Amino acid sequence: MSEHTISTKSYYLVFLALMAGTALTTWVAFLDLGWFNTPVALSIAWTKAMLVVLYFMHVRQSTKLTKLVAAAGVFWLLLLLGLTMGDIATRGWLGSPGK
Amino acid sequence: MITAPISVPEREHYLNASYGLKSWLLTKDHKRIALLYLATITFFFFLGGLFAVMIRLELLTPEGDMVQSETYNKLFTMHGVNMVFFFLLPAIPAVLGNFLVPLMIGARDLAFPKLNLASWYIFTIGGLFTLYALLSGGVDTGWTFYTPYSTTYSNSFVIATAVGIFIAGFSSILTGLNFIVTIHRMRAPGLTWFRLPLFIWSHYAASLIMVLGTPVIAVTILLLAAERAFHIGIFDPALGGDPVLFQHLFWFYSHPAVYIMILPAMAVISELVAASARKRVYGYEFVAYASVAIAVFGFLVWGHHMFVSGQSVYAGLVFSVLSYLVAVPSAVKVFNWTATLHKGSIALETPMLYTFGFIGLFTIGGMTGLFLAALGLDVHVHDTYFVVAHFHYVMVGGTIMAYLGGLHYWWPKMTGRMYPEILAKLAALTVFIGFNLTFFPQFILGYLGMPRRYHAYPEEFQVLNVMSTAGASVLAVGYLLPMCYFIWSLRYGKVAADNPWGAVGLEWQTLSPPPVENFDEIPTVTHEAYDYVSLPNGSVTPKKEAHVR
Amino acid sequence: MSAEAHGAVFHAPRGHQFDTAEQQKDASTLGMWIFLVTEIMFFGGLFCCYLVYRWLYPAAFAAASHHLDVALGGFNTAALICSSLTMVLAVNASQHGKRGALIAFLILTILLGGVFLGVKAVEWHHKFVDHHVPGPSFLFEGPDARQAQLFFSLYFVMTGLHALHMVIGIGLLTVLTVQAKRGKFTPEYNTPVDMCGLYWHFVDLIWIFLFPLLYLIDRHAK
Structure with missing residues (x-):
């Protein structure tokens, strides 16, 4: 380093x-x-x-490992946001009282 | 396997290097901290077990005659909170992992010994908060703290418990951080990634989850406490808040947390299988990668807890499909363990009995997990005893079996004493019978439609419930026995050899109990893990005649 | 010069578990980065709440956002960026053994952090005066009063936790300043300065996202 x-x-x-x-x-x-x-x-x-x-x-x-760690943080944040929004954004699609 | 000379003159080791309470409470030695954790989590285990006993006693009869429904709600909540956050999560990583990770990779200690000690204090403080909540009147929300009940309606000590869990979470983060850095930076010369014992791979994977998931539950619990204290609206439907969002954030951590509990158990089983069969674990690389795969896939499936919570059906569909993904690496492990046992010269000592127990019970727990991951079937069995039985097969049949197996296997290394073999076998058998008698009837109960979390039930369920309660009392004996003979063995147990199992692995090449700095000289590793072919009997010098057991 | 001569008295304190000082530094750096990842996920939970509610109630979020002071928020962003510059210069000074410069830059960073917190306190005070603090006394004119309260809940939690991190950062920097005065850091051993630098930049980074997300929603509409 x-x-x-x-x-x-x-x-x-x-x-x-x-x-x-x-x-x-x-x-x-x-x-x-x-x-x-x-x-x-x-x-x-x-x-x-x-x-x-x-x-x-x-x-x-810095080392590849540091880059990987930083990228992993962003990736996991996107997992949280993406899969949660997968629910929120599609809740209205069926038009049922599920919303 | 190593070239370190084993000198055994004056036997100073980590237990007798210094004496007194202060030398323990201020220790930075990972081995002593492991024992501190052992004492603490044993306390919480029996406390949680006490609640379980009361639950089972109440369910002996169909009427709610022993406790009120409010009290019953508190009983199952305190059972869950104690067992999940204060026993299962730290059990294997903080005790066996703490003790063994540096020994297995040939390091003198973890990378950050002070943080390691801090993690124990943080854990204990968190535990005290929860104890305070318990003594002041308890919590009744269930260990999941679902909103808006927990934020608006519950009249119990939600905030104190939440603060306790919030604090304890940081100890988990510190442990995970310490393991990851240690495994990356502290390996002995020659110990490449694919020479690492699978114990290390699994602990690495579990540490990833601790580091990536725990902060989310921390902030979620913080929001929960803020919502309850100040009614700021974040999870309050009256203000447009979404209670299901709480469940998303909660399960983003709490589903992967299941893998924090099971991955270290798999770590133990991989070691025990190899040592008992005296073979290299079949498909070592696949088992290693499977650990990491479980950690990653584990983050993609949390929505399967929310199929009937008002989650979008499309999200439900995706989560259902993704949930099947986790079964693949889990199955890889189970198949590879059994393949390792194939034609192995298996020694049926106590650790191996627990291993057999684990493989069978975890398979049942895992398979019923597939039932629950199926969107359609889950609607039928959701919130029934089927779910209760499923996760007890994984948590108790899996994690606790492996924990006990590991404790027996490494007890001679940790204390320098052997446990009494016959009594231990008896205990293992008792645990196995008691466990199945307790929880197998619950699968049937759930499938027949008995909902969880009620203190009374229709009369036709009584026979199965009586079986379950009877099993719980057998199980209690099975758990008390090891505690008694482990304590007994500290003084009266046979003095253990350095390598009583004839196993390979760096932890067996040092003394029992190990010296303060683990090794007299840091070993250089020249063989892959579990190389029983060139290192029969785990001996330091290769190519002695094969040892037939 | 005198700094170097003085610094030479101190050798890099090395833990018994490490073989070399380099291994220790590598371990610290990796540990710090992993800690920062936990911080990303910690704030990530809040960003998740923000995303969900902004998605559900865009109009309410825009209306509520217009009640924040862009001038103060922008000033604070600038103050934090300045503090990041002084922090990185402090790290640079410690690497080159310039003790005087190190102490000066550390103090500057602390002062800029203090300015940020002061302005933040003024902003929060405005919110109290305007009854924009969530709870029973919350008042908001417009069609989306209830959901606007959600915005302000998130505003207070996010800026509050950010400010808490600033306070911790200022505490760490104060300790560093004292240690630097005693000549603890040398070109060979400056890991604590480096690690605090990473932490400080991370706190700055969170604000870089908070500023547009909280202050700049649909500003053109008004």
Whole structure:
């Protein structure tokens, strides 16, 4: 694990990108993009999160195992959200009083 | 298997290296912490067992004559909470796993000994909260805490119990975290992943579930307590909240939690099968992968607890199909154990009796699980004694059988003493008979339509209920016996050899009981696990003449 | 210089269970990441509740979200990002043995965290004044008052648990600052700084998602 390869300059660049992302997501929220607003907001948040994880948390230089652990966390979160929504989103389909 | 010299001059070991209460309460030695856990969970086991006895006594007669229905609700709730959260979940990982994981991988300790001790304290504090709830009047929601009953209507000590479980959850997380890091980073030289004992693979898989699932139940219980205390609406239908969402979050953890209980049991059985048959476990790689597969698939099936809860039928369909997936790796294990026994020179010592018990009872428990995973059939038997019998076959017939088998098998390593063999065989037989007499009638009761969680029932169910209660008393004797002779053996038991079973595996290559740092010199591993062909009799130097038992 | 000379007195404290300092550092890093995964799942339960109720009651969530202050929320996001920068610079300073810089950046991070919590307290106070705290005194005008209460329940639980993590983080950083002053960290041994850095960034990360999810729902509609 060679953490010394990231220069301070890249930290400042990432910082500027994060600040820009914050401004962007706030600005976009006030535009009417229809149903597209939420995906855009989440994409910006995801990009910012990846910047933090890869650069500030040094995942870019870390072992495959660390990457795997981080990815597993996201994957299991998606399992929880996905299978739960599989119920919530389809409850009305049958038109029965099951909702 | 190893090249470590075995020197046995002055016998200092982890039990006599230091004395006094403080040396135990502040110990960072994984072996001592395992014994602390053993004492604690034994207490909770017999406490939970006491509630079980009272449940069975009430059900001896059709009328609700011994306790009120409210009291009965508290009895089965406290039985479930005690047994699930304070016995079954920590039983094998925190006692046998804690003791054996470092020994089996040739490490001096777990990666984080302080966290390990902290986990015991956290567990104990959680247990005290639950005890407090119990002594103040108990809880009556069932161990599942379904909303909105638990948040709005119950008049019992829900929050104290919830806080107890919340706290105990962190001990589970710490144990899992410790195991994963230890298995990744602390293996002895030469001990590659596919030379690891299957005990380690299964504990690794169970640790994954502890780490990934437990936080979700923690936050769910937090929301439950907040909802009950402040009525913030999260699970309250009056505010648009969804009580079924609670069930989703609850079972996201609590179904995989079943695998936290059964995977370590499978870990024990893999070791016992190999040692008794003196063969490599058949299809070692498949059994190893099956452990991980069970851990992953276990997270995809939770909705099968909610078929009749108002869950969407489409989700029910998907969960039903996915549930069948888990049967595949479980069946792989059962088949491979039996294939290992095929033509093995099986030694019928006590641990092996429990192993036979496990394989048979777990198969019954697993197969009836398939019945319940079938959407259509589940509507018929949901919330009946069929379900009760099913999960007791897995939890008691599976996990406790393996726990007792493992305790007998490693008792000489843990204490340096042998248990009395004849008495132990008698106890194993008693447990097996008592267990089946208790729970097999419940399958029939459930199929005939007797619902669970009622303190009274129609008269035609009495004969089967009497059988079940009779079985429970036999079972109680079967559980009390080992406790008595284990304690007896500490002082009067035969002094155990370092390797009384002639087994391979690093834990048998060190002294009994092991020294504080486990090995005088960290061994280098040159063989795969269970290599009884080149290491007959588990001897350190290979190629001695085969030992015929 | 003096930092290095001073630091040389301290050797990396190594547990008896480890063979090398590197093995110990690897184990700590892996352990920390696994802990962060448990944190993802812990907040994940809340995100799950959020997703379900926003799916069921989009209008109520939008109406309730408009009662949050975007300016304060945005300011706080910026404050946290700044604190993440100072934190990563602190880790960097500890790796290069710059004790003065390490202490300065740690204190800056603590201050920025304090600013975040202060602003958060102001926001919560507004909610109390406006009767937007769920419970018997909850008041909300509009057709979706009941479901709006759900939004505010989640708002308080999510920001509350996030703030709790901040408080714990500030506590850890304070301990680090004291230890750094005593010269505990050297280029060879700085694992605690590294681990606290990971934790601090993770807390920042949660907020990066909380900000758009709570503050920015359908802002254009009003």
